Amino acid sequence: MANIKDVAKMANVSISTVSHVINGTRFVSEEATHKVKEAMENLNYVPNVAAFSLRTKRSKNIGVVIPITADETSNVFFMQVMQGIETVLKKNGYFLVLSNSREDIACEEEEIKNLLKRQVDGLIIASARGDHGFVRELLEDKEYVFVDRVPEGLPDVDCVISDGEGGSYDAVSYLIGLGHRKIGVLCDIIGEYPNSDLRYQGYRRALEENGILFCEQYVQQCRSSIESGYAGTRKIMEETDITALYVVSNVNAMGALEYFREAGIRVPDDISLVIYDDYSWTKIFQPPITVIRQEAFEMGCKSAELLLRRMAEQGAADKPEFIRMKTALIERKSCNPVHN
């Protein structure tokens, strides 16, 4: 492998000159530039990143921490986010170093420390549940942005998230527009998952703004699993007379559908259904399901762009940025109008 010295020798210039033509860091005569470029070409020269990194303290690596478990459903989402991240990093000459917190806050801290050892130039974090107080100190002279999830206990940081509140508001408003008044909601345990909470709040706001009385029994809190989605749906169906159900998570929605099938409840004839998140199965389901779609790929792009911008600013940073991305209601065939 040729190094910068070999190039300098072949081009008959100093290594400074070679370095400067590579990095464009000072003027080099056209002639010298040409000779250097030719030499690099001939020698198939590739700059040594380790040396660069040792000298400059920059690694051109960005650490990405995602919180995925074996649960396949969320995987698709984060894969799309990462695709977005990778796309813009590549475009800017950065690499993506991947870590997984497994949805465990202690593990997340560990991973961040490891990434720091690797001297990543910045971090993009989809945070696990739990207090993120440790982050401020740990990353005090590092740029980082959070994606998809606002970290708990860490106000005023850069975030790129979906507008889950607004999306839910849209979903429930849509149902209301169809004439529904008794609308159930399936969400996670309230107070445990910020994203689920946001979506729940959107539900509340839609009711409120439309002058519909909130009814405690219409909300079922269930953990993220097919089974608990099933149980929650069963409960709400047996104990109330809702005409529509809004499910805040894909996994729970699968449980809801399983219950409907077993109980012989037909969508949309017996109940209307809207789901948050547009996975491809919702499209081919019988009936195709009306969903709120979030732009996962775009979120990834935006978070990487924001991070790169922060890194360029070099501490001259202004206020933390909070990017809330619009969601879209994809109308399919899981909702019927209701005549009151």
Added chain:
Amino acid sequence: MANIKDVAKMANVSISTVSHVINGTRFVSEEATHKVKEAMENLNYVPNVAAFSLRTKRSKNIGVVIPITADETSNVFFMQVMQGIETVLKKNGYFLVLSNSREDIACEEEEIKNLLKRQVDGLIIASARGDHGFVRELLEDKEYVFVDRVPEGLPDVDCVISDGEGGSYDAVSYLIGLGHRKIGVLCDIIGEYPNSDLRYQGYRRALEENGILFCEQYVQQCRSSIESGYAGTRKIMEETDITALYVVSNVNAMGALEYFREAGIRVPDDISLVIYDDYSWTKIFQPPITVIRQEAFEMGCKSAELLLRRMAEQGAADKPEFIRMKTALIERKSCNPVHN
């Protein structure tokens, strides 16, 4: 940030000694070891990876190239593979640097070159379609293993794949066991995707070993999309009298189901169905669908383990290894017996 010199000073030893206690590369007296460890602790010392890498030419980074497009379905699969890879890399102190070829061979070559610049210590590649002749030279003194897909035009390399042929054989044998004799198959264009071809071959072998005549009209080749799965299924249903359908890919299966719904064809009453790949939607579909499951996470683990082993061997490598992982038939409710 403290460096090795600071540690040496505080511990009253030479930097050689510090280095050797860090790496365990030569005997150091208990006393010195203790002092060094204490100093490292006090100074919160973290070895500089760039310096390590510059000196040793090893980066502790493993490049991973996956071939994903916007098509969400395959994303889940590769995410699981990566989870497996990341898990074993982490356990061994390595990091995962992620690249995406976007299913484009030229892009894949580009990505490999970039990863090489980063001086990754090894590569795990899920190859895109196309001739991989370039790999041998490009990676001549690098360890690499292929995962999920056997690279075209590159014999005798380490591979970890699912036994798609065997899985398909199981699927079709299962249908035959149920009494089916007229079994259709939906696969990709034959000759284009090795994995699809393998699955097609399993179909052929199952027929053959059971003395069932192969029938040209029972196979539909369609590109990977819901639409073409739809079209292929329509064709096969309109032109033949099959009683069972085996679909080799998840996306096409979605198209098949869409057609069945629209045409009013009931699964399993009118037709039995088996799908290759177990995504969670197949479980909650009406009816739940019988599938062939492949162990994506495990494949990731195995490929990383193999790579690490190769790297440890240091060229003393024996024959390339070809790991073919068992698949499993998950019986659900999409197949009925047929009485001949």
Added chain:
DNA sequence: CTGAAAGCGCTTACAG
């Protein structure tokens, strides 16, 4: 417009 040289933080023969 360009070069010589210091130094980033390590590992590793070499020497004792």
Added chain:
DNA sequence: CTGAAAGCGCTTACAG
């Protein structure tokens, strides 16, 4: 059992 020193391949003041 341990240390002094070279050197990995760069960037970047400094000097001219």
